[in-house]
Amino acid sequence: MCGAHGVDEGWDMDFWDVVASIFWFMILFAWIALLFRIFGDLFGDHELSGWGKALWTVFLIFFPWLGALVYLIARGRSMNERALAQAQRNEQAFSLDPQTNDVGWRRVNDESAS
Numbered sequence: 083m084c085g086a087h088g089v090d091e092g093w094d095m096d097f098w099d100v101v102a103s104i105f106w107f108m109i110l111f112a113w114i115a116l117l118f119r120i121f122g123d124l125f126g127d128h129e130l131s132g133w134g135k136a137l138w139t140v141f142l143i144f145f146p147w148l149g150a151l152v153y154l155i156a157r158g159r160s161m162n163e164r165a166l167a168q169a170q171r172n173e174q175a176f177s178l179d180p181q182t183n184d185v186g187w188r189r190v191n192d193e194s195a196s
Contacts, residue, residue, distance in 0.1 A: 117146065120153050123161045126168075 095103070117182075122131070124138055142149035 116150055
């Protein structure tokens with residue numbers, strides 16, 4: 083048959099092939115999430131120079147697996163410290179006001195409404 087697929091042709095996957103495919107898909111998804119986290123940390127770091135950011139970006143683009151591993155080894159501790167500092171700043175910005183016992187963002191909205 084010219085260009086037509088027969089009934090026997092197609093996906094021939096058993097249970098373990100499906101499990102392996104799901105595993106590799108999850109590895110790919112985790113790696114992409116890690117790259118987003120690394121790039122977010124890289125460009126959110128105000129202490130690193132522009133050239134340093136450019137070199138890390140080139141390294142991560144051309145050697146993604148090795149680049150991510152080296153980045154986590156070299157800057158993993160400071161990456162965690164920056165994330166903790168940002169979380170503390172966010173918590174302080176949205177903490178309860180002891181006088182009104184209200185959340186900070188509501189106080190701003192209440193002031194703008196009146």
